[in-house]
Amino acid sequence: MLVSNLELVPGRRIVAHYGIVQGSTVRAKHVGKDIFAGLKNIVGGELKGYTELMQEARQEAVERMIAEAQSMGANAILNVRFATTSIAAGAAEILAYGSAVQLDGP
Amino acid sequence: MLDLIEFGLFVTLLIVGFFAGTIVEKRHYASIRKREREYADVLAFAVRFPPDRVTPQRAFLVHGTVVISSDYFKTFVAGLRNLFGGRLRTYETLMERARREALLRLKHDARRQGAKLVICVRFETTTISTGWAASIEVFAFGTALIPERDTGLAFGARSALPA
Numbered sequence: 628m629l630v631s632n633l634e635l636v637p638g639r640r641i642v643a644h645y646g647i648v649q650g651s652t653v654r655a656k657h658v659g660k661d662i663f664a665g666l667k668n669i670v671g672g673e674l675k676g677y678t679e680l681m682q683e684a685r686q687e688a689v690e691r692m693i694a695e696a697q698s699m700g701a702n703a704i705l706n707v708r709f710a711t712t713s714i715a716a717g718a719a720e721i722l723a724y725g726s727a728v729q730l731d732g733p
Numbered sequence: 734m735l736d737l738i739e740f741g742l743f744v745t746l747l748i749v750g751f752f753a754g755t756i757v758e759k760r761h762y763a764s765i766r767k768r769e770r771e772y773a774d775v776l777a778f779a780v781r782f783p784p785d786r787v788t789p790q791r792a793f794l795v796h797g798t799v800v801i802s803s804d805y806f807k808t809f810v811a812g813l814r815n816l817f818g819g820r821l822r823t824y825e826t827l828m829e830r831a832r833r834e835a836l837l838r839l840k841h842d843a844r845r846q847g848a849k850l851v852i853c854v855r856f857e858t859t860t861i862s863t864g865w866a867a868s869i870e871v872f873a874f875g876t877a878l879i880p881e882r883d884t885g886l887a888f889g890a891r892s893a894l895p896a
Contacts, residue, residue, distance in 0.1 A: 630794045631876040632853050634781065638788050664802070664868070669746055670753035671804030672761065673834075674868060677861060678800045681870055685796070707794060709872065711859045719859075 628693050629703035629730065636705070636730060643729035645699040650691025651722040653714060654684045661717070681721070685709065688723040701727035750805025757804070758826065765833050775840040777851040777875060789878040795851060796875075797838025800861060801831045802868035811867070824867065832856060835873040848877035 629636065656664075657676070664674050688709075696704050707725035714720055783789065803811070807823035814821050835856070843851050854875035861868045 629792060631792050632794060632855065632874060633792065633876045636789070636792050637783050668802050668808075668868065669750050669805045670757060671750070671802055671807065672757040674800045674802050674861075677868070677870070678798060681798050681800060681872070685798070685872070689794075707874075709857055709874065711857065711870075711872075713859075719861075 628696065628701075630689065630693065630707055630725070631703070631705055632707045632725075634706050636703070639703075639730045639732055641705075641728045642731050643701075645696070645701045645727035645729070647724060648692050648695040648699070648701075648704060648727045649722060649724035650688045650693070650695060651720055652684050652687045652691070653718060653720045654680060655718040656680065684719075684721045685723065688721045692723045692725065696727040699727050701729055703728050703730045746805045747809060748806075750807070750809070754804030754806055758830070761830055761834075765830065765837065768837050769833070772837060772840040772844065775844050775849050775851065777836060777840060777843075777854050779852075779854050781853050783850070783852055783878055789880055791848075791879045792876050793846065793848075794874060795839055795842040795846070795848070795877045796873060797835045797840070797842055798870065798872045799831055799834045799838065800868060800870045801827060801834070803827050808867055827867070828858075828869065828871075831858075831869055831871040832873075835871040839873045839875060843877040846877065848879050850878045850880070851875040852878060 635641070664677060667674055692704065692707075704725040704727055707723060710722045710724075712720045712722070803824065807827070810823050811821045836854070839851065839854065843849070852875060854873060857872040857874075859870040859872070861870050
């Protein structure tokens with residue numbers, strides 16, 4: 628599965644469009660991490676726990692998007708975008724979406 | 734008495750925030766500069782289409798993300814500045830560090846998978862609220878391209894870059 632935020636992949640032709648596919652996940656912060664982050668807010672710097680959390684969440688959103696595209700029979704997702712929305716204090720939704728297409732070639 | 738303790742705590746946090754924050758920021762900038770030199774051979778562009786002579790063999794999504802927090806002192810100064818308006822220098826450096834860090838991680842991701850060219854780079858910034866403190870997330874993503882023949886010529890854009 629080719630996943631890209633380009634509109635066209637150079638050298639490859641789009642032979643079929645399957646429409647929009649998306650994947651999302653809602654994540655909440657861990658209390659322990661929250662307390663640690665509170666302390667880290669005094670000295671500043673990277674909040675590694677949160678970085679990992681966001682990374683995992685995006686990974687999952689992308690995987691869900693890919694699963695949807697696969698069920699349609701697509702071999703690529705183009706024009707991928709991400710969106711993050713905070714739903715409540717400490718909880719956020721991460722959304723990945725793009726266009727499922729069939730590209731010619733291998 | 735209680736007020737005095739509270740004030741003492743506030744001043745202590747301010748002092749700790751100032752010194753620790755300054756050290757953390759200096760170290761981070763040093764690390765960013767060092768890695769920016771290391772990753773100078775990975776090119777990242779915001780353009781939507783690849784340079785003419787690049788015929789990619791493989792295209793895939795690469796990304797880098799960082800959550801970074803301001804320190805107590807900076808947040809306090811920014812709060813004061815907010816009364817009068819104008820530039821919040823303390824937050825400007827925070828945002829800059831986060832963007833450069835996210836871009837570096839994107840380049841790391843690209844190189845790890847054997848790519849030296851990333852196009853269509855986009856940034857996304859999210860505010861992560863943890864009470865009164867300012868912490869932000871910067872997410873950088875783009876499409877890495879691996880050309881069929883990795884000749885110097887393939888990167889027509891390189892000559893346009895400042896040395």
